[in-house]
Amino acid sequence: MLRKIRIIFAALFYIAVTLLFLGVSWHINLWLGWVAKIQFLPALMALDFGVLAGLIILTLLFGRLYCSIICPLGVMQDIFAWFGRKAKKNRYSYSPEKKWLRYSVLAVFVLCLIIGFAPVTTLLAPYSAYGRIINSLFRPLYDLLINGLAAIESNFDSYLFSEAEIWMRSVTTFVVALLTLGVLGVLAWRNGRTYCNTVCPVGTILSFFARFSLIRIQINEDKCRKCSLCAKNCKAAAIDFKSGTVDLTRCVVCGDCIDKCNDGAISYAVKVKGERLKVKGDEPASPDRRAFLTGAALAVGTAAMAQAKIKVDGGLAEIEDKVAPHRETPLTPPGSVSARNMQRHCTACQLCVSACPNNVLRPSSDPLRFMQPEMSFERGYCRPECTRCSQVCPTGAIQAIQQEDKHFIHIGHAVWLEQNCIPVTNGDHCGACAKHCPEDAIQMVEHTTADGRTVLVPAIDNERCTGCGKCEHLCPARPFSAIYVEGNSTHQIH
Amino acid sequence: MLLTACRNKGERLKVNGERTLESDPAQMTYRINPNTGDKVSLLGFGMMRLPTTATGSARENSDAPIDQEAVNEMVDYALAHGVNYFDTSPVYCQGRSEEATGIALSRHPRNSYFIATKLSNFSEGAWPRKESQTMFERSLEYLRTDYVDYLLLHSIGGGARGKDAFETFNARYMDNGILDWLVEQKRKGRIRNLGFSYHGDIRIFDMLLRWHDEGKYHWDFVQIQLNYLDWHYAKRNNPRNTNASYLYDELAKRGIPGVIMEPLLGGRLAKQPTHILKEMKRADINATPAEWAFRYAGTPEKILTVLSGMTYMEHLKENCCTYSPLRPITAEEDALLMHLADEICDLNAIPCTACNYCMPCPYGLNIPAIFSHYNNMLTENNVPAKRWLNGYNRAVPRERQADHCIGCDHCIPHCPQRIRIPEEMQKIDNLVEQLKQS
Numbered sequence: 021m022l023r024k025i026r027i028i029f030a031a032l033f034y035i036a037v038t039l040l041f042l043g044v045s046w047h048i049n050l051w052l053g054w055v056a057k058i059q060f061l062p063a064l065m066a067l068d069f070g071v072l073a074g075l076i077i078l079t080l081l082f083g084r085l086y087c088s089i090i091c092p093l094g095v096m097q098d099i100f101a102w103f104g105r106k107a108k109k110n111r112y113s114y115s116p117e118k119k120w121l122r123y124s125v126l127a128v129f130v131l132c133l134i135i136g137f138a139p140v141t142t143l144l145a146p147y148s149a150y151g152r153i154i155n156s157l158f159r160p161l162y163d164l165l166i167n168g169l170a171a172i173e174s175n176f177d178s179y180l181f182s183e184a185e186i187w188m189r190s191v192t193t194f195v196v197a198l199l200t201l202g203v204l205g206v207l208a209w210r211n212g213r214t215y216c217n218t219v220c221p222v223g224t225i226l227s228f229f230a231r232f233s234l235i236r237i238q239i240n241e242d243k244c245r246k247c248s249l250c251a252k253n254c255k256a257a258a259i260d261f262k263s264g265t266v267d268l269t270r271c272v273v274c275g276d277c278i279d280k281c282n283d284g285a286i287s288y289a290v291k292v293k294g295e296r297l298k299v300k301g302d303e304p305a306s307p308d309r310r311a312f313l314t315g316a317a318l319a320v321g322t323a324a325m326a327q328a329k330i331k332v333d334g335g336l337a338e339i340e341d342k343v344a345p346h347r348e349t350p351l352t353p354p355g356s357v358s359a360r361n362m363q364r365h366c367t368a369c370q371l372c373v374s375a376c377p378n379n380v381l382r383p384s385s386d387p388l389r390f391m392q393p394e395m396s397f398e399r400g401y402c403r404p405e406c407t408r409c410s411q412v413c414p415t416g417a418i419q420a421i422q423q424e425d426k427h428f429i430h431i432g433h434a435v436w437l438e439q440n441c442i443p444v445t446n447g448d449h450c451g452a453c454a455k456h457c458p459e460d461a462i463q464m465v466e467h468t469t470a471d472g473r474t475v476l477v478p479a480i481d482n483e484r485c486t487g488c489g490k491c492e493h494l495c496p497a498r499p500f501s502a503i504y505v506e507g508n509s510t511h512q513i514h
Numbered sequence: 515m516l517l518t519a520c521r522n523k524g525e526r527l528k529v530n531g532e533r534t535l536e537s538d539p540a541q542m543t544y545r546i547n548p549n550t551g552d553k554v555s556l557l558g559f560g561m562m563r564l565p566t567t568a569t570g571s572a573r574e575n576s577d578a579p580i581d582q583e584a585v586n587e588m589v590d591y592a593l594a595h596g597v598n599y600f601d602t603s604p605v606y607c608q609g610r611s612e613e614a615t616g617i618a619l620s621r622h623p624r625n626s627y628f629i630a631t632k633l634s635n636f637s638e639g640a641w642p643r644k645e646s647q648t649m650f651e652r653s654l655e656y657l658r659t660d661y662v663d664y665l666l667l668h669s670i671g672g673g674a675r676g677k678d679a680f681e682t683f684n685a686r687y688m689d690n691g692i693l694d695w696l697v698e699q700k701r702k703g704r705i706r707n708l709g710f711s712y713h714g715d716i717r718i719f720d721m722l723l724r725w726h727d728e729g730k731y732h733w734d735f736v737q738i739q740l741n742y743l744d745w746h747y748a749k750r751n752n753p754r755n756t757n758a759s760y761l762y763d764e765l766a767k768r769g770i771p772g773v774i775m776e777p778l779l780g781g782r783l784a785k786q787p788t789h790i791l792k793e794m795k796r797a798d799i800n801a802t803p804a805e806w807a808f809r810y811a812g813t814p815e816k817i818l819t820v821l822s823g824m825t826y827m828e829h830l831k832e833n834c835c836t837y838s839p840l841r842p843i844t845a846e847e848d849a850l851l852m853h854l855a856d857e858i859c860d861l862n863a864i865p866c867t868a869c870n871y872c873m874p875c876p877y878g879l880n881i882p883a884i885f886s887h888y889n890n891m892l893t894e895n896n897v898p899a900k901r902w903l904n905g906y907n908r909a910v911p912r913e914r915q916a917d918h919c920i921g922c923d924h925c926i927p928h929c930p931q932r933i934r935i936p937e938e939m940q941k942i943d944n945l946v947e948q949l950k951q952s
Contacts, residue, residue: 174908179901183908335576335608335873336880339913399912405951448876448922455940456917496877496920 022275022288026088034095037147040412041154042162043184043374049412056371056414058090059147060222065365066416079226083233087216087223087272093146093204094216094272096153100208101255110252112212114260117267122217122224129221136360139390142368146220149200151369152383152391156197159374160186185399189373189382193391212255217270227269235290237271237278239264243285250277250286342398343499347432349507350384351395351487353402354429355410355421358510359389365417366392372409372418378402380489381409392417395431397489397505402431404458404488427459430512432487432505434461434480440495440502443475453478453491453503461485462503478503483514535831537838542596545818547771549734550706552628552663556812556837558599558773559592559830560823561615562606562869571825572607573870574883580607580614588830589618593626595834599819601773602657603632603668604649612656620658629657630664630773632711633696635686636871636928638674643690650699664773665696665705666737669871670722671714673927679715682927693731707734711775713930716756723764735818736765737773739930741783742810742851743858744776750859754932762814771818777811778804778822780867787861787893790854797850804829805836810851813842863889864938865931872925872935880914881925881935888942899949906946916942 036052056062063071075086087094105111125144132140142148163184170181188194207214216223239250241264251259253276258267278286352362353372368391373381378400383391393409395402404426410418421429434453442450444467454462461484464476478491480503487505495501543556563571564585568578589600602615612631619627631653633646640649654660667687674682687693699705710733712719725731740758748755765772778784784804786794794803811820820837824830843851866885875881887909891897906915919939926935 170904170908179904182900182904185912335870336914337874337876337878339878403950442920442922448920448924450920450922452918452920455921494917496918 021278022273023279024275026085026273026275029089030095030098033090034092037092037150038154038158040371041151041374042159044162046375046377046408049375049408053412055090056147056369056412059414060086060091060225061145061147061367062369062414065367066414068416075226076229079229080232081234083236083268083271083273084223084226084230085273086226087213088274091146091150091222093150093220094213096150097204097208097213097215098255098274100205101212104209104212105253107209110249111210112252112254112257114251114254115257117270118218121219122227125219126221126224136364137388138363138366138368138392139387142366142391143196144219144221145367145369146216146222148367148369149197149204151371151374152193152197153201155370155374156189156194157201185379187379187399190385190391192385193368193370193383196391208255212257213270213272214257216272217256217258230271231268233268233291235288236268237266237273237275237286237288238291239266240285240287243283245283245285247282249280249282253277253280340498342493342501344396344398345492345500345504347396347505347507349432349509350386350389351432351489351505351507352393352511353381353395353409353418354426354431354486354511355407355413355418356511357419359507360509362392362417363389365415367415367417368392369414371412371414375408375412377406377408395489397493397501399493401489401493402426402487426488427486428513430486430508430514432507433482433485434487434491434503435506436478436480437500437502437504438467438469438477440497440500441477442496442502443477444469445497447473447475449476450496451476451478452494452496456490456494457485458488458490459484459486462491535828535835537595537831537834539594539596539838541838542834543812543837543840544596545771545815547707547735547818548769549771552707554599554628554819555597556817556819556840557592557597557808557833558601558630558819558821559589559597560775560821561600561602561611563823563825564607564611564614565825571823572610573823573825573868576608576870580610582614582617584827585614586618586621588824588827589615590621591827591830592834593622596838597830597834598627599630599664599821600627601630601664601821603634604653605632605634605636605668612653616657616659624659628663629659630666631657631662632666632668633687633692634668635670635672635674635682636668638685641686641690643692643695646690646692647695650696654704661704661706664707664709664735665700667693667710669713669930670710671712671716671718672930673715675924675927677927679718680721683718697731709733709735709737709770709773711737711773712761713739714932716760719756719761719764723768723770726768726770733770735771735773737775737821738762738765739776740772740774740811740814740817741777741779741807743779743783743855745810745855746852747855747859751862751865752932755865762816766814766816769816772814772816773818774811774820776867777820778807779865780869782863782867782889783807783858785890785893786858790857793850793854797847802832804832806851808833808836809841810843810848812837812840861892863892864933866933867931869930871930872928875919876922876924877918877920878914879916879918879939880910881939883910883914884916884942885933885938888945899952902949903946916940916946919943 033055036055039048040056058071060075129144163186166181167183170183204215244264246261248261251261256270256272258270259277350359352359356362372393380395380400380402381393384394405423407421407423410421438444442448451464454464461481462478465479466474467477468474489505492501492504495503544553545556546553563573565581566572566575566578567581568575572580600615602611604612670683671679673679696708700708726733738761744758746757746759748757762772786803794806822833864885866882868882870882872881887906891902916939919936921936
């Protein structure tokens with residue numbers, strides 16, 4: 021019973037989080053965005069005490085249900101473990117808690133959190149690790165599928181699907197996601213919840229509370245025949261059948277042991293002090309399978325269809341790809357207050373990267389801001405009507421802003437590079453930046469070039485410039501734009 | 515569906531009563547060239563939109579190789595069904611049209627067809643005397659012949675960058691003495707008819723006809739743009755253009771035969787919005803919009819031939835049917851078409867015929883594709899934003915869309931329709947912004 025309920029809830033949460041990261045529809049973010057906001061570390065980063073208190077109370081009452089239901093990385097490992105058990109039955113065994121490892125990892129994590137050393141915290145954050153896996157590895161497959169459907173529907177004069185650009189946002193993040201998936205996959209396949217009970221800082225934090233949980237898995241010594249089936253099926257390696265004890269710091273309350281026990285000796289019930297628990301005989305285990313869960317996993321992994329290539333006319337000039345300029349100060353989205361605030365609060369879950377409809381956000385490769393989002397404008401710019409990243413961010417790294425606010429938040433300022441500017445380099449009349457600037461921050465003025473020609477070039481009003489990047493994106497100079505946005509260390513509000 | 519196109523015209527019935535698109539070659543309408551006595555089919559084959567082995571014609575898909583087999587088949591079919599005028603140019607299909615045309619035609623006796631080609635003026639590099647002569651000689655080589663039946667000064671009336679139409683014309687044809695050299699070639703029999711194709715500044719057209727009147731140069735034929743939209747309403751969507759009725763009358767009163775281009779405005783008149791199509795179908799349930807347009811263009815009697823840039827066999831068959839024989843437009847039908855032309859002008863489409871002369875845009879825009887999407891959306895009522903934008907992204911890659919126009923104006927002198935392309939790009943970009951923010 022516990023197991024079935026757990027699987028149903030886990031599947032619902034898991035699918036919801038996955039849909040968020042796949043960027044299936046903005047409506048899903050509006051309806052289900054809260055599943056990201058109730059994740060433990062993001063709530064901690066956002067100092068959302070309501071959520072934190074709720075999760076701690078949940079754990080004090082029911083044990084580490086969070087790890088089995090809410091945490092998508094935990095559920096993902098359960099999926100791998102399920103396959104592992106299919107391959108080899110009764111594969112686990114009890115092992116004592118590795119306290120030194122758990123606590124030292126937690127200590128390092130807390131230390132890095134305090135000093136704001138992002139690479140460690142982002143790497144260890146479980147929900148964010150899952151976000152990166154979906155965003156970096158599965159999102160492109162999903163986009164391929166959508167592009168395939170769009171190619172098909174275009175034969176029927178239908179316009180339901182919008183083609184997505186599929187591109188490598190960051191090689192390092194991709195590699196990290198791939199390694200995370202690989203390592204966790206193998207660990208979970210072979211030994212179940214090893215990661216959650218040795219490395220995961222959230223698992224360790226929750227274990228402090230879980231040991232006092234009101235309702236807990238317990239073994240009725242009167243019924244137990246010491247057959248060891250429960251221990252061999254405990255993916256947390258938390259059941260010591262010989263002594264008849266369950267290590268509550270590691271038990272994730274999955275309920276598998278209850279179903280496995282042929283003697284009805286294991287129950288999930290209120291702890292009763294002093295006397296042995298009288299347990300009703302549970303009905304025998306039914307060989308129900310997590311078809312639901314597997315289905316969800318398969319849906320995510322559905323292989324993509326070949327994307328129809330866009331034809332290029334021979335009468336078209338070749339277009340060189342834009343290359344991102346080096347920015348002294350990284351550009352972070354409106355709402356993130358400053359690059360430092362972003363660095364302190366972001367767990368690099370990639371939800372904002374997923375949500376960005378303009379291909380502006382991508383994970384950073386800078387070691388100090390490793391995998392945290394930064395902006396660049398080779399494929400689009402920060403459109404005036406869009407505030408999506410600020411709406412999805414669960415950690416408060418990007419605070420919610422309204423569309424009207426964007427006009428007043430100056431995340432950066434445009435910089436002109438004469439040596440790239442088209443009127444200077446080839447004499448063509450241009451003015452693309454001035455024409456498109458949504459803030460009227462650019463006007464074309466006469467300028468005498470080194471060779472004595474008078475041409476019209478952009479003059480920038482930094483007071484007006486918000487750093488949206490439209491000028492940089494639409495500048496015809498390639499590969500480097502003649503006008504680009506340099507970040508403001510703290511976003512100016514005026 | 516296509517079969518019905520042949521009703522009322524060159525249609526023939528099969529034994530079992532089904533209609534067929536096969537026209538009767540004996541029924542093809544011919545016009546006589548008063549200069550040479552050439553008996554020219556009213557349907558002329560334009561070799562500008564030749565089929566490719568990929569999708570689309572060489573116009574939209576200029577990277578793809580020309581499907582020579584299909585070209586041969588269509589040329590064979592055309593000749594077998596009475597078409598005998600083939601119009602090409604050294605610049606069509608990225609310079610591959612003449613060769614493909616030569617391959618296809620040279621499989622037939624030289625006296626069974628007329629070849630028209632041009633002395634093109636697209637790039638200033640081809641303007642000097644020697645380069646111009648080479649261009650003509652190469653045309654003969656590609657076309658596998660030692661004479662051209664109809665040679666045209668290509669697209670006079672336009673202005674090159676920084677030059678007005680007169681300066682351009684003088685620099686291209688007069689200062690280098692190339693027009694006189696062509697007259698000489700005509701005397702030698704290497705050119706049988708000498709003429710010009712006109713787009714653009716009306717003063718050039720008037721000047722060349724004045725020369726004709728003064729006996730300075732004799733024009734054996736002139737190629738003009740004529741269709742039921744341009745007859746009276748050329749200025750409606752573009753005040754810089756001239757009505758076809760004026761151009762035709764000027765030629766007719768001098769007895770100069772006219773060759774017609776853009777009878778369909780680059781296909782625009784073949785695809786009509788539903789409310790206009792409905793009116794057409796009410797008048798003739800079986801006629802296609804293309805058939806109406808071809809009948810209209812072929813009706814004036816001083817017209818020698820009507821060019822159609824055909825990519826697909828079905829178009830060729832339908833057009834053969836339309837002119838086998840021509841049923842001239844009646845006064846009543848003429849009134850209907852003028853009424854429809856008025857309604858079409860009200861759509862305010864961008865008058866682009868997708869000739870691609872503006873391409874390549876140095877900043878990578880796909881100008882004809884952007885205009886084509888915009889016009890297509892105009893012909894549908896109340897297109898939802900999602901459909902407009904998704905369709906736009908499918909028709910034109912994002913980095914080739916209107917917002918990337920910098921207004922350098924390189925394209926302007928190239929446009930035979932005299933569209934102010936950068937202004938239109940701005941208009942389209944504004945619309946796109948509006949849709950995105952909605």
